[in-house]
Amino acid sequence: MKKSNEKGVTLVSLAITVIVLMIxxxxxxxxxxxxxxxxxxxxxxxELEIMQAEVNIxxxxxxxxxxxxxxxxxxxxxxxxxxxxxxxxxxxxETDTSNxxxxxxxxxxxxxxxxxxxxFLVDVKQRKxxxxxxxxxxxxxxxxxxxxxxxxxxxxxxxxxxxTFNLSSQNLTNNQWLIIVxxxxxxxxxxxxxxxxxxNTNPYKTVGQDITSEEDFSFIVDKQGxxxxxxxxxxxxxxEKTITI
Numbered sequence: 722m723k724k725s726n727e728k729g730v731t732l733v734s735l736a737i738t739v740i741v742l743m744i745x746x747x748x749x750x751x752x753x754x755x756x757x758x759x760x761x762x763x764x765x766x767x768e769l770e771i772m773q774a775e776v777n778i779x780x781x782x783x784x785x786x787x788x789x790x791x792x793x794x795x796x797x798x799x800x801x802x803x804x805x806x807x808x809x810x811x812x813x814x815e816t817d818t819s820n821x822x823x824x825x826x827x828x829x830x831x832x833x834x835x836x837x838x839x840x841f842l843v844d845v846k847q848r849k850x851x852x853x854x855x856x857x858x859x860x861x862x863x864x865x866x867x868x869x870x871x872x873x874x875x876x877x878x879x880x881x882x883x884x885t886f887n888l889s890s891q892n893l894t895n896n897q898w899l900i901i902v903x904x905x906x907x908x909x910x911x912x913x914x915x916x917x918x919x920x921n922t923n924p925y926k927t928v929g930q931d932i933t934s935e936e937d938f939s940f941i942v943d944k945q946g947x948x949x950x951x952x953x954x955x956x957x958x959x960x961e962k963t964i965t966i
Contacts, residue, residue, distance in 0.1 A: 765856040768837050769866045772824070772850045774913075775834055780848045781957045789845040791832070792822025802853070806842055809851060809864060820844045823853070884914070884952050884960040896943050898966045900950065903937040907954040914954040920946045942966070 783789045795803055795818075802823060810818050824841045842851040849865070856863045863869060885906045891899040900918070907914050916929035916938055928940045932952075942948065945966055953959045 762856060762858045765839075765852070765863070766866075766869055768839055769850060769852065769869070771834060771836055772829075772841055772843070773848075773866055775832060776843055776845055776848055776850055777954075778957055779845050783845060789820070789822070791845065792824050792828055792843055794822060795842075798823050798825075805853060809842065809853070809855075812862075813851065813864060815851075817847075818844075820846050821849075821851075884954060884958055886950075886952055886960070886962070888950055888962050888964045890964055890966045892966075893941065898942050898945075899939050900942060900948060900964065900966075901937060901939045902950060902952070905932065905934050905936070905938070905952065907934050907952075907958070914952050916940075917951045917953070918942075919949050919951075920944060925949075925951060 779789070779791055783791070795806055798806075806818075806821070806823075809815075810821075821842045821844045824843045826837075826840060829837050829840075840853045842853060843849070851864050861868075885904065886902050887904045889901045889903065891901065893899055902916060905914070913931050913933055915927060916932055917925040917927050918940070919925045920942070929938050932938050947963055947965045949961055949963050951959055951961045
């Protein structure tokens with residue numbers, strides 16, 4: 722009897738071990754799939770940001786033209802693309818669609834843009850970018866940056882083509898001063914920029930890149946004089962301010 726009990730315990734232990742291993746395997750598989758999905762979502766977001774930066778530049782280049790000579794007219798694309806575009810416009814409640822063009826792989830390649838696998842609907846005049854291929858993540862469907870929590874999205878009261886920021890300084894020691902760039906707001910649809918400075922008539926020096934509108938930026942200088950601080954956003958819009966310390 723004792724021998725039989727030992728076999729019974731062994732079988733139960735084996736069954737429990739198998740069940741635990743199956744649970745661990747399922748958790749690992751779910752975790753792996755979740756990580757892959759998250760990675761692909763970040764890739765989707767990155768492609769939108771790359772395209773948005775390019776469209777901002779195109780806007781500054783072509784904003785005075787009646788016709789934007791970039792992209793393929795929707796009516797010149799296949800019926801499948803047109804139907805997909807109309808479906809997307811309907812889902813996004815986009816009513817003004819007259820200036821949208823298709824940025825397919827050929828157009829994107831001609832602009833020298835790298836790291837893009839998708840194709841897009843683009844309205845350069847309104848600086849809008851819509852992915853022709855949606856991305857479903859955590860129960861939501863995404864097409865645009867405006868649907869994402871992205872630093873490229875800035876408050877609606879910031880007008881197109883404008884930058885604002887405040888300047889202040891703080892004396893750290895006898896020969897060091899902190900220059901603080903605060904309340905940064907880049908032009909509409911742009912959320913990143915570069916900070917440069919120069920003292921008196923010296924050349925500009927770059928002290929900050931990929932600065933977002935959500936953060937203040939500061940740097941240390943070791944000379945007194947009049948400093949010119951220049952912010953340039955991804956669309957090429959700039960603003961200069963001076964401060965004397």
